[in-house]
Amino acid sequence: SMQWIKAIARDDVPEEDVIAVEAGGREIALYGVDGEVYATDNLCTHGNARLCDGFLTGHEIECPLHQGRFDVRDGRALCSPLRDNLATYPVRIEDGVVFVAL
Ligand code: FES
Numbered sequence: 632s633m634q635w636i637k638a639i640a641r642d643d644v645p646e647e648d649v650i651a652v653e654a655g656g657r658e659i660a661l662y663g664v665d666g667e668v669y670a671t672d673n674l675c676t677h678g679n680a681r682l683c684d685g686f687l688t689g690h691e692i693e694c695p696l697h698q699g700r701f702d703v704r705d706g707r708a709l710c711s712p713l714r715d716n717l718a719t720y721p722v723r724i725e726d727g728v729v730f731v732a733l
Pocket of ligand 1: 675678679680694695696698713
């Protein structure tokens, strides 16, 4: 079942950028977009690359290895060479702390 895991201070999520955290033994990427925070797996579904090393434009994260792009809101793979969507996780902000449901 789902558990809310403390991830990072809200102030440490960069605006219009991505940061990786470890939460519940997993690597999670957190994105700050338009004042909202989104969470996905940090590993690309296509290969051995970390999305925290990629480039965020609006709601799209571009993988640094083959430039595949995902929508950080729903994990949808937006272009080739991606075939598989990315896992996303619900986010909750409480008392200045970001919690992720894993
Ligand atoms: Fe991410 Fe290939 S590893 S697009």
